[in-house]
Amino acid sequence: MAFCSKCGNELREGLTFCTKCGAAVSTAGRSASSETSETTTGTGSATQHANAAGGYKSAGSETQTLVDTRPTAPTIVIGPAPKKDPSRGLKSFAKGALGFFVAVAVIIIGVWTAAWVVSNFDTKAQIEEVDDDKSKQMLALVDDVRNPNFDEVLDDLLSKSGKAEDYSFLEEYTNKFNEILGEEYTAEEKLYCDCCYYVWYTEYEAKRYEWFSNNSGLLNYLYVGKANRYRKYADTLYEMLTSSKSDTDLKNIKIYCVDHKIITE
Numbered sequence: 001m002a003f004c005s006k007c008g009n010e011l012r013e014g015l016t017f018c019t020k021c022g023a024a025v026s027t028a029g030r031s032a033s034s035e036t037s038e039t040t041t042g043t044g045s046a047t048q049h050a051n052a053a054g055g056y057k058s059a060g061s062e063t064q065t066l067v068d069t070r071p072t073a074p075t076i077v078i079g080p081a082p083k084k085d086p087s088r089g090l091k092s093f094a095k096g097a098l099g100f101f102v103a104v105a106v107i108i109i110g111v112w113t114a115a116w117v118v119s120n121f122d123t124k125a126q127i128e129e130v131d132d133d134k135s136k137q138m139l140a141l142v143d144d145v146r147n148p149n150f151d152e153v154l155d156d157l158l159s160k161s162g163k164a165e166d167y168s169f170l171e172e173y174t175n176k177f178n179e180i181l182g183e184e185y186t187a188e189e190k191l192y193c194d195c196c197y198y199v200w201y202t203e204y205e206a207k208r209y210e211w212f213s214n215n216s217g218l219l220n221y222l223y224v225g226k227a228n229r230y231r232k233y234a235d236t237l238y239e240m241l242t243s244s245k246s247d248t249d250l251k252n253i254k255i256y257c258v259d260h261k262i263i264t265e
Contacts, residue, residue, distance in 0.1 A: 002025060127192055127247060134185075134193075142241070145203045146203050154207050170201070173197075191247060191250045199238050202233040205234075240253050
């Protein structure tokens, strides 16, 4: 058994360096039995040192490779954890919000377009047995009185600055509806004409009472109730008319007018 000449550590046979202090093992520190079994020369010591360092063991003329079968621990790379990009969540939210607003915008545009088409009467009459040209002309009269510019006409009439003697605005438009209807017409066309006139009439009355409620001084309050009532009639009938698709829908308009005493049978 050999011992380190520097620290006295017990050494296994064949070691050229102390496993405790790392000092080179001299041949003098080896045991006698070790010296007898080994051929020690300068060249041999160097070769033995090289073999010990390289994991080889010399036994006579054979060179055996010593394989270390001990399991090795996995390599662990220690470093800073990857940082999360705070902008990724914000970008995802922005994309979702953008998609939502685009969908809402499409719905709003669709509703607005449908309302515009209805209000401008670009669609054909959906009522059977009603001439398309007649329906468009009748609806144009309704559109005329609902036009905001009609307020100027109404102001001129009700202030009497432009009212001629024996002039009747209602009579004038009644004659216009009858002219459009003509001498020959179907029962559906007559019903359609009447419904258009009811809408026209309630809109005219709503605007007339609204004018009085704003231009009667201390007596304004006397007209507010009628103005509100006829405004409700006009808007309701207008919606019923523009959504009518059968003579049954038109009959419901007439029933509504009778129930609310707008007309009498």
